[in-house]
Amino acid sequence: MATTSSSALPPTTRAVVCREYGKPLSFDTLQTPTAEPGSAVVKILAAIVDPSEKERLLLKERNVHFSQQPPFIPGNCAVGRIAALGKDATSLKLGQLVLLDPFTRGRDDPNAQIIRAVFEGPSPSAKALSHQEGLWRDGFWTEYARSPLENCFPLDEKVLLGSVEQGGLGYGIGSIPYLMKHAVAYGGLRAIDLKAGETIIISPATGNHSGAAVQVATAMGARVIAVGRNAETLKLLAESNPRVHPVHLTGNVGQDVGLLTQFGTVDAFMDFTPSSMQNPLHMKACVLAVKQYGKGVLMGFPHGDFSLPYGLVIGKNITIRGQYMYEGEDVRGLIKLTERGLLKLGESSGARVLDYTLDQYNEAISKAAESQAWGLQVAIRPFTE
Numbered sequence: 001m002a003t004t005s006s007s008a009l010p011p012t013t014r015a016v017v018c019r020e021y022g023k024p025l026s027f028d029t030l031q032t033p034t035a036e037p038g039s040a041v042v043k044i045l046a047a048i049v050d051p052s053e054k055e056r057l058l059l060k061e062r063n064v065h066f067s068q069q070p071p072f073i074p075g076n077c078a079v080g081r082i083a084a085l086g087k088d089a090t091s092l093k094l095g096q097l098v099l100l101d102p103f104t105r106g107r108d109d110p111n112a113q114i115i116r117a118v119f120e121g122p123s124p125s126a127k128a129l130s131h132q133e134g135l136w137r138d139g140f141w142t143e144y145a146r147s148p149l150e151n152c153f154p155l156d157e158k159v160l161l162g163s164v165e166q167g168g169l170g171y172g173i174g175s176i177p178y179l180m181k182h183a184v185a186y187g188g189l190r191a192i193d194l195k196a197g198e199t200i201i202i203s204p205a206t207g208n209h210s211g212a213a214v215q216v217a218t219a220m221g222a223r224v225i226a227v228g229r230n231a232e233t234l235k236l237l238a239e240s241n242p243r244v245h246p247v248h249l250t251g252n253v254g255q256d257v258g259l260l261t262q263f264g265t266v267d268a269f270m271d272f273t274p275s276s277m278q279n280p281l282h283m284k285a286c287v288l289a290v291k292q293y294g295k296g297v298l299m300g301f302p303h304g305d306f307s308l309p310y311g312l313v314i315g316k317n318i319t320i321r322g323q324y325m326y327e328g329e330d331v332r333g334l335i336k337l338t339e340r341g342l343l344k345l346g347e348s349s350g351a352r353v354l355d356y357t358l359d360q361y362n363e364a365i366s367k368a369a370e371s372q373a374w375g376l377q378v379a380i381r382p383f384t385e
């Protein structure tokens with residue numbers, strides 16, 4: 001008995017493959033995946049190229065803490081059309097446009113979590129999920145990819161891609177997979193129940209994920225105090241919404257609290273400290289600046305531990321939580337925010353989107369590496385339809 005319902009899938013698919021970290025990628029012809037029960041095969045229309053891919057895949061040895069076991073297909077966020085469906089699919093349709101979520105969980109243990117093509121997970125059960133070759137460790141720099149059904153999120157194609165004249169939002173397909181970066185931010189903002197009208201500090205605010213967080217927080221109706229050193233990117237973010245106020249901190253905690261509170265009450269803060277930041281002084285200023293009963297969410301990945309003003313957190317009844325990634329419900333909510341036109345994508349958000357074909361992967365990787373800051377979005381487009 002056939003296990004799939006499918007449009008005509010070609011027998012082979014072209015894909016970029018990482019066989020060894022620190023070595024050139026190969027461009028291979030592989031067998032096209034099949035849609036087993038519980039999965040779909042998706043024709044990839046656009047996949048993100050992260051600014052960090054060059055360093056992560058080509059220039060460095062494997063990061064033992066945060067990596068995927070090779071060989072694997074890189075590319076962790078994508079959009080495409082359903083080309084084949086496992087027989088147990090209940091609502092997805094062939095040809096439907098879907099956002100592909102790389103954050104994959106064990107069906108028998110949702111706490112076994114991996115990020116396709118990026119992170120095989122910390123636990124033995126997560127590694128068991130990602131080590132199966134041909135399953136979930138592979139990303140989306142390929143013509144056809146298999147995805148768990150629950151990681152395919154339907155998109156309203158008419159609204160997102162339709163022309164403005166015809167009532168659509170007129171987005172280019174290359175800007176759509178960036179939604180998965182927004183999903184990380186949305187997961188954090190929902191975790192602290194950010195409300196419309198509230199004021200949130202995002203620090204730093206100029207990175208790939210943190211810049212996306214500025215966009216999402218304003219789309220949710222909040223005012224954002226965007227902290228950073230990069231004046232050009234802060235300007236770009238401020239131009240995208242009048243509720244974004246750029247702030248350049250001094251490192252003097254007293255002065256910084258004054259800068260963070262200059263617009264009035266601060267309800268919340270979101271921390272995106274990257275591993276390159278050794279001593280995030282802004283944390284103390286954020287705790288001092290946030291209101292009594294304020295809230296904070298920690299989302300960065302600093303190396304090592306650092307101190308928080310413990311007594312102040314207690315004295316001000318501040319709720320601080322950590323947030324890793326997001327829930328499926330967050331992705332669905334974010335898509336609604338986008339389809340209603342509240343969260344802008346691509347050029348409409350102030351970003352520059354550059355598209356490359358699949359065989360131009362080396363150029364795409366080099367271009368993406370030119371700017372780590374929010375504002376440059378590079379996509380590989382295996383098919384232009």
Ligand SMILES: NC(=O)c1ccc[n+]([C@@H]2O[C@H](COP(=O)([O-])OP(=O)(O)OC[C@H]3O[C@@H](n4cnc5c(N)ncnc54)[C@H](OP(=O)(O)O)[C@@H]3O)[C@@H](O)[C@H]2O)c1
Pocket residue numbers: 184204205206207208209210211228229230272273274275276277278298299300301302323324325326372373374
């Ligand atoms: N919680 C989660 O689920 C989750 C998901 C994805 C990513 N993350 C983590 O979130 C963090 C941020 O991600 P990202 O993609 O936004 O990072 P990114 O693109 O690498 O950007 C780094 C940001 O940090 C700033 N920065 C770097 N070094 C600094 C320093 N010494 N002093 C002040 N600012 C400094 C940069 O500002 P300049 O432009 O001024 O250099 C930039 O705004 C990373 O640690 C990442 O691993 C967490």
